Amino acid sequence: MKFGGTSVADLERIRRVARLVAAEAATGKPVAVVVSAMAGKTNELVAWTDGAGAAAPGLTPSDDEYDVVVASGEQVTAGLLAMTLRNMGLKARSWMGWQIPIIADDAHGRARIEDIPGEALGAAMDSGEIAIIAGFQGVTRDGRIATLGRGGSDTSAVAIAAALGGVCDIYTDVDGVYTTDPRIESKARRLAKISYEEMLEMASLGAKVLQTRSVEMAMAHRVKVRVLSSFVEPGEAPDQGTLLCDEEDIVEKRIVSGVAYSRDEAKVTLFGLPDHPGVSSRIFSALADANVNVDMIVQAHARTADTANMEFTVGKRDAARAMQVVGDLKGDLGFEGAALDEDVAKVSVIGVGMRSHAGVAKTMFQALAEKGVNIQVISTSEIKISVLIESAYTELAVRALHAAYGLDQL
Amino acid sequence: MKFGGTSVADLERIRRVARLVAAEAATGKPVAVVVSAMAGKTNELVAWTDGAGAAAPGLTPSDDEYDVVVASGEQVTAGLLAMTLRNMGLKARSWMGWQIPIIADDAHGRARIEDIPGEALGAAMDSGEIAIIAGFQGVTRDGRIATLGRGGSDTSAVAIAAALGGVCDIYTDVDGVYTTDPRIESKARRLAKISYEEMLEMASLGAKVLQTRSVEMAMAHRVKVRVLSSFVEPGEAPDQGTLLCDEEDIVEKRIVSGVAYSRDEAKVTLFGLPDHPGVSSRIFSALADANVNVDMIVQAHARTADTANMEFTVGKRDAARAMQVVGDLKGDLGFEGAALDEDVAKVSVIGVGMRSHAGVAKTMFQALAEKGVNIQVISTSEIKISVLIESAYTELAVRALHAAYGLDQL
Numbered sequence: 001m002k003f004g005g006t007s008v009a010d011l012e013r014i015r016r017v018a019r020l021v022a023a024e025a026a027t028g029k030p031v032a033v034v035v036s037a038m039a040g041k042t043n044e045l046v047a048w049t050d051g052a053g054a055a056a057p058g059l060t061p062s063d064d065e066y067d068v069v070v071a072s073g074e075q076v077t078a079g080l081l082a083m084t085l086r087n088m089g090l091k092a093r094s095w096m097g098w099q100i101p102i103i104a105d106d107a108h109g110r111a112r113i114e115d116i117p118g119e120a121l122g123a124a125m126d127s128g129e130i131a132i133i134a135g136f137q138g139v140t141r142d143g144r145i146a147t148l149g150r151g152g153s154d155t156s157a158v159a160i161a162a163a164l165g166g167v168c169d170i171y172t173d174v175d176g177v178y179t180t181d182p183r184i185e186s187k188a189r190r191l192a193k194i195s196y197e198e199m200l201e202m203a204s205l206g207a208k209v210l211q212t213r214s215v216e217m218a219m220a221h222r223v224k225v226r227v228l229s230s231f232v233e234p235g236e237a238p239d240q241g242t243l244l245c246d247e248e249d250i251v252e253k254r255i256v257s258g259v260a261y262s263r264d265e266a267k268v269t270l271f272g273l274p275d276h277p278g279v280s281s282r283i284f285s286a287l288a289d290a291n292v293n294v295d296m297i298v299q300a301h302a303r304t305a306d307t308a309n310m311e312f313t314v315g316k317r318d319a320a321r322a323m324q325v326v327g328d329l330k331g332d333l334g335f336e337g338a339a340l341d342e343d344v345a346k347v348s349v350i351g352v353g354m355r356s357h358a359g360v361a362k363t364m365f366q367a368l369a370e371k372g373v374n375i376q377v378i379s380t381s382e383i384k385i386s387v388l389i390e391s392a393y394t395e396l397a398v399r400a401l402h403a404a405y406g407l408d409q410l
Numbered sequence: 411m412k413f414g415g416t417s418v419a420d421l422e423r424i425r426r427v428a429r430l431v432a433a434e435a436a437t438g439k440p441v442a443v444v445v446s447a448m449a450g451k452t453n454e455l456v457a458w459t460d461g462a463g464a465a466a467p468g469l470t471p472s473d474d475e476y477d478v479v480v481a482s483g484e485q486v487t488a489g490l491l492a493m494t495l496r497n498m499g500l501k502a503r504s505w506m507g508w509q510i511p512i513i514a515d516d517a518h519g520r521a522r523i524e525d526i527p528g529e530a531l532g533a534a535m536d537s538g539e540i541a542i543i544a545g546f547q548g549v550t551r552d553g554r555i556a557t558l559g560r561g562g563s564d565t566s567a568v569a570i571a572a573a574l575g576g577v578c579d580i581y582t583d584v585d586g587v588y589t590t591d592p593r594i595e596s597k598a599r600r601l602a603k604i605s606y607e608e609m610l611e612m613a614s615l616g617a618k619v620l621q622t623r624s625v626e627m628a629m630a631h632r633v634k635v636r637v638l639s640s641f642v643e644p645g646e647a648p649d650q651g652t653l654l655c656d657e658e659d660i661v662e663k664r665i666v667s668g669v670a671y672s673r674d675e676a677k678v679t680l681f682g683l684p685d686h687p688g689v690s691s692r693i694f695s696a697l698a699d700a701n702v703n704v705d706m707i708v709q710a711h712a713r714t715a716d717t718a719n720m721e722f723t724v725g726k727r728d729a730a731r732a733m734q735v736v737g738d739l740k741g742d743l744g745f746e747g748a749a750l751d752e753d754v755a756k757v758s759v760i761g762v763g764m765r766s767h768a769g770v771a772k773t774m775f776q777a778l779a780e781k782g783v784n785i786q787v788i789s790t791s792e793i794k795i796s797v798l799i800e801s802a803y804t805e806l807a808v809r810a811l812h813a814a815y816g817l818d819q820l
Contacts, residue, residue, distance in 0.1 A: 011461040045486065051421040052490040053497030065496070068489030068504050072482040076455065079478030080462040086475070087463030094478050098508065099553055143509055 001031065002135065002157035005039035006173045007230035008077050017230065018084040020171070021130060025090060030125035032164065034135040034157040035081055037073025045070045064108045067137075067147045071097070074134035074153070082132045092130040095121060097137035097145065102156065104138030104146040111146035112213075113138055113155065116163035125164075133160060151211030158214045162221035169241075170210065175229035176242035177202065177209055179407040180259040184395050187408035191257060195247040198257050198350050201384045205348040206262030218244055247352050255353035255360060256405040259398050263345045263391060265295070266319035267376065270326060272307040272336030279333060280310070283326065290325045292318045296346070296379040296388060307336075311377055313388060316342060344376065345394040348386040349401055361385055367404035373397050411441065412545065412567030415449035416583045417640035418487050421494075427640065428494040430581070431540060435500060440535035442574065444545040444567040445491055447483025455480045474518045477547075477557045481507070484544035484563070492542045502540040505531060507547035507555065512566065514548030514556040521556035522623075523548055523565065526573035535574075543570060561621030568624045572631035579651075580620065585639035586652035587612070587619055589817040590669040594805050597818035601667060605657040608667045608760050611794045615758040616672030628654055657762055665763035665770060666815040669808050673755045673801060675705070676729035677786065680736060682717040682746030689743060690720070693736065700735045702728045706756070706789040706798060717746075721787055723798060726752060754786065755804040758796040759811055771795055777814035783807050
């Protein structure tokens with residue numbers, strides 16, 4: 001069982017979580033619980049590290065001391081939940097990353113789990129003790145605290161389930177994975193099941209239910225993951241939620257399973273780029289060297305013979321850096337100018353059914369055209385199509401696509 | 411170097427601490443720094459544990475999960491100070507209790523340090539890395555976090571100094587140990603030196619500069635401890651403060667070194683107690699079984715032949731429990747009644763010179779009599795005399811005694 005920050009935001013919510021855990025333990029199954037920091041705590045801690053110099057030149061948030069500070073939030077929640085369960089008469093104890101241990105690499109601030117020797121943890125659980133595990137944290141082979149990046153507690157939970165051979169219930173502030181964001185489209189439907197591949201695309205493309213890496217790990221280890229609401233009473237949970245599973249376990253096939261969107265996009269346009277071999281390579285090597293992740297790319301020949309325009313997208317947070325990098329190349333490559341547009345959004349449709357069905361893209365472009373939404377850039381993979389549009393059209397586009405694929409009829 | 415909660419209360423103060431540490435490191439000596447939680451943080455964490463059931467029947471603050479929660483505060487400060495020092499271009503890293511390790515017993519919430527294998531820590535310091543150590547915490551031989559009780563960071567600091575063979579500078583919000591509390595007597599003088607024995611009595615009798623256990627440990631290991639103000643600029647520190655040392659290292663002998671007081675007292679009076687052998691033993695055994703610490707005791711025969719009155723003092727926090735215990739014994743022992751008086755204070759004079767000087771008590775009783783202060787209970791040891799008085803007279807008594815022993819003339 002994994003509970004996120006809003007589910008453990010205060011003592012009253014921690015008591016609610018304790019009741020859900022107690023109900024699960026009453027079924028007789030060994031139970032491990034992964035907890036996040038109380039909502040807001042991680043932000044407070046991160047702000048302090050910024051003040052202490054994490055954001056200063058020469059130091060980055062990947063500092064190992066950053067991890068020492070921010071990992072403390074999960075420690076607090078784990079101790080409080082263990083105390084609450086004991087107070088209800090149950091056997092429980094907290095486990096920090098270094099106690100299990102959850103062995104992680106030393107990429108501090110975004111570490112990856114390498115190994116979880118689960119013997120001590122498993123033995124404690126087999127003796128009837130509920131294990132309360134601090135999420136988001138591991139320990140390096142050097143014995144230093146390492147954190148797994150934002151949303152890392154999801155990954156902790158899936159990794160623990162994989163190590164112990166269990167199922168993983170992610171309790172969150174929504175009651176499952178929806179066909180799209182219900183705050184935008186009230187007709188959004190909860191999916192009873194979704195394939196790992198689709199969930200991976202949904203998470204990468206902007207759906208914030210699960211950390212992308214946790215889905216990768218669930219897929220790699222074939223861990224059955226359920227997304228459930230933590231705002232239910234004990235006993236209600238089993239009928240709710242969304243199950244992540246193999247594609248073949250989904251009986252009712254759909255062409256499209258969901259519509260995702262992200263406003264964390266910025267578009268860079270380079271005008272009048274000389275049409276030589278090696279020019280693109282120069283640009284994208286320089287961006288990679290500056291740690292800028294490039295997402296969508298499109299190149300179009302200009303009307304004049306020897307130059308082209310190029311557009312690509314980056315995360316909003318990297319936009320200024322990307323402009324700096326291309327600006328530095330301007331004299332060298334001899335293009336005419338560069339423009340930045342942060343007023344864009346990426347809208348995507350995702351579905352494993354696309355593999356075997358033609359016409360998915362046609363439906364998408366038609367639906368957007370009917371609403372007068374102009375498509376700026378397109379990118380596709382085997383199971384998704386993404387388009388970049390003007391940000392103001394985001395909600396309109398999401399609703400149009402949700403209807404066009406009949407997702408409100410599920 | 412040890413810095414308490416008010417010295418690291420926010421990022422600006424942490425930067426001030428970093429400058430003091432940098433100045434010390436610049437002298438070329440290996441430096442270890444022990445830090446407390448940011449002021450207020452431990453109280454916040456303790457309040458959460460109360461809410462989660464630490465204060466509930468059947469669970470006590472000695473719960474091991476209580477320690478998991480409250481130890482997180484020092485972790486945060488240690489990480490932030492290490493980051494700040496790195497940002498100034500220095501080599502530094504944080505050390506948690508479990509990383510050094512600081513091995514403690516499993517009396518959670520008030521654990522005692524058993525051993526500090528200082529090899530890894532010492533090697534890191536010898537390589538020029540400043541060690542930033544989370545105070546107040548150790549780890550049991552079972553690998554669980556254990557905290558050392560309120561003020562435990564002082565003990566952490568002395569223990570680290572003992573393990574590494576160093577001197578221990580305790581930076582605090584006062585600039586040393588005073589002849590009495592300067593908030594009560596503006597003529598209080600800072601002592602340049604004080605013997606371990608005197609400091610131990612001062613700490614036990616109410617002076618809040620150092621945790622009692624840290625003084626015991628300094629005395630046992632002959633660690634040179636200095637109490638200094640953290641509100642000085644780098645470079646100023648060496649001329650300031652108070653040095654704890656052996657009695658023979660103090661050239662200027664004093665009969666009395668200080669006046670301490672405590673308002674954390676409550677007096678229990680038992681009336682008409684049958685004057686049989688074994689009655690006192692029954693009472694104090696029952697109190698000990700209920701974990702009530704008894705401090706001062708006096709027994710007086712009543713005018714009628716066969717009964718006596720008894721008075722004893724306990725900490726205010728134990729007062730209700732003490733009354734419960736004696737109430738339960740009433741029918742059995744057949745005394746007439748019990749009364750509780752929480753309106754009392756203990757005032758003490760401390761000095762190693764008492765051993766060789768007569769008349770110290772006479773001076774005390776005379777000074778108090780002149781001010782009309784009534785003495786309720788007296789207790790003495792080789793180097794201190796304590797009296798219990800009505801709480802309202804506390805300041806008056808402290809000032810009268812401070813003058814009577816000429817402490818404003820030092």
